[in-house]
Amino acid sequence: MTSSSKRIVVAINPNASFGRGREVGPAVVTTLRGLGHEVTSLIEPDFAQLLEATRAAVREKPDALVVVGGDGMVNLGVTALQGTKVPLGLVPSGTGNDVARGLGIPIGDTEAAIEHLASALQKPPRAIDAGSISFEGGRARFGCILSAGFDALVNERANRMTRPRGRSRYTIALLVELARLRPIDYTLTLDGVVHRERAMLVAVANNLSFGGGMKVAPDASLDDGLFDVVYVKPLGRLAFLRIYPRVFAGTHVTDPRVVAQRARSVRIEAAGVVAYADGERIAPLPVDIEMDAGSLRVLA
Numbered sequence: 001m002t003s004s005s006k007r008i009v010v011a012i013n014p015n016a017s018f019g020r021g022r023e024v025g026p027a028v029v030t031t032l033r034g035l036g037h038e039v040t041s042l043i044e045p046d047f048a049q050l051l052e053a054t055r056a057a058v059r060e061k062p063d064a065l066v067v068v069g070g071d072g073m074v075n076l077g078v079t080a081l082q083g084t085k086v087p088l089g090l091v092p093s094g095t096g097n098d099v100a101r102g103l104g105i106p107i108g109d110t111e112a113a114i115e116h117l118a119s120a121l122q123k124p125p126r127a128i129d130a131g132s133i134s135f136e137g138g139r140a141r142f143g144c145i146l147s148a149g150f151d152a153l154v155n156e157r158a159n160r161m162t163r164p165r166g167r168s169r170y171t172i173a174l175l176v177e178l179a180r181l182r183p184i185d186y187t188l189t190l191d192g193v194v195h196r197e198r199a200m201l202v203a204v205a206n207n208l209s210f211g212g213g214m215k216v217a218p219d220a221s222l223d224d225g226l227f228d229v230v231y232v233k234p235l236g237r238l239a240f241l242r243i244y245p246r247v248f249a250g251t252h253v254t255d256p257r258v259v260a261q262r263a264r265s266v267r268i269e270a271a272g273v274v275a276y277a278d279g280e281r282i283a284p285l286p287v288d289i290e291m292d293a294g295s296l297r298v299l300a
Contacts, residue, residue, distance in 0.1 A: 005036040006063035006121060011054045011076065012043050013069030013094065024093040024110050025068045031114050032066075037121075047076060054080040062086060064121060064299060070094015071144055071210070075278035078130055078143045078296060087125035089117050089299035095212060096279055099144050102207040102222055103128075103300035120299035127294040128222040131206050133275070134290075135283035142277035143296065145210040145217070148268050148285055149184060149201025149231075150240075152276045153177045159281070178241075183234040189267035190229060199231040200240065204266050204289050208250070210279070217260065218250030225293035226262040233257040264291040 010032070012025035029041045040057055044050040058065060058080050065081060066089035067073040077088045091113045092100035106112035133140040158173035183198040203210070205217030205228040217228040235243065235257060246252040253260055268275065269286040276282060 004122065005038065007038045007040075007060075008032055008064045008066055008089075008121075009040045009042060009054065009057040009062045010066045010068065011050060011057075011073065011080075012041065013067075013073050014044055014046050014050055015069075024091060027110060028066065028068055028091050028114055028117075031118070035118055047072070051076050051080060058084055058086055064089050066091065066117065066299075068093055071096045071098055071278045072280055074099040074143050075141075075280050078141050078278075081296065082141055085297060087297035087299050089120065091117060096210065098207060098209045098212065099278075101209055101213065102144070103298060105300055117299060123299075125297035125299055126223075128296050128298055129206055129225060129294060130292045130296045131204065131227065131277070132290045132292045133277060133282055134288040135275070135286070138283065140277065140282050141292070142206070144205075144207040144278045146204040146275055146277040146282070146287070146289060147201060147210065147216075148270065148273050148275040148287070149199065149203075150177065150181070151201055151211065152274050155276050155279075155281070156274055178237065181237050181240060184270050184273060186231070187267075187269040188229070188231070189265075189269075190261055190263035191265055197231060198234050200233075200235055202229070202231045202268055204229050204268070214247045215250030216247055218253060219260070223294065225291060226264060227266060227289070227291060228260055229263055229266055230258065230260045233259065264293075265289065 010029050029039050032039045042053050044053050064087050067077040068091045092107050097107045131142045154173045154177050158170045161169050186197045188195045203216045205220040208218050208220045209215045217230050220228040243252050252258050266289040273285050275287045
């Protein structure tokens with residue numbers, strides 16, 4: 001190894017063995033080895049085994065952990081790196097890629113993303129925030145957005161459906177939940193102050209977008225030490241359908257029924273709602289969320 005070469009662990013999405021993403025992992029490994037780095041490639045049959053293997057590899061104190069995939073893989077990286085100073089690199093090849101979007105990493109261009117990573121490996125890492133979640137029976141972490149409301153209900157329904165496969169399952173789940181649309185009674189505690197709200201959804205954002213570019217919190221910053229807590233007050237079906245497309249542009253926050261507040265600690269309570277973070281199922285509410293400011297080092 002030369003002075004500029006590094007020991008790098010590359011964790012590859014276990015679901016990337018098919019589709020357009022399957023070439024990305026091997027390309028990352030090949031390129032990094034070609035640049036003289038010592039690379040350990042991790043491929044496991046599922047996320048649980050990959051997380052275990054990644055945690056074991058991180059204990060050996062590599063110079064970097066690189067994840068290949070979407071926001072679910074970023075979540076795996078954020079979780080595996082808890083309590084360490086090992087920086088996280090990212091080559092996006094998932095469906096969402098919102099963390100990459102927030103960090104300015106090229107999306108949809110594997111070569112450009114690998115070049116970005118190779119360049120970032122030669123520079124000091126950037127410190128960004130992460131969220132720490134406590135719930136009955138466990139703890140979790142996230143880098144992007146935790147949501148609990150309409151979008152989480154859609155996710156829950158889609159995950160219970162066995163057919164059709166692919167994105168159309170989410171469209172059907174969305175339509176079913178839209179037909180059943182009703183406000184949820186929340187108790188939100190923001191930095192110790194209790195708010196009782198009827199709302200369609202609540203998002204606790206460390207990053208500005210989720211769901212593949214939906215700018216739910218357009219003013220959120222990855223390194224300001226604060227969450228942007230966004231909630232949508234009760235809306236009829238038609239009003240909800242009008243406001244929903246505006247989320248992609250981030251212009252929904254100009255609507256008086258959309259409320260955004262900042263906080264370091266958040267507790268969300270509501271009956272029958274499950275929290276999702278970085279697109280991953282976390283747990284039924286209540287959940288307690290704490291800001292872990294500057295705890296994550298990233299190669300971006």
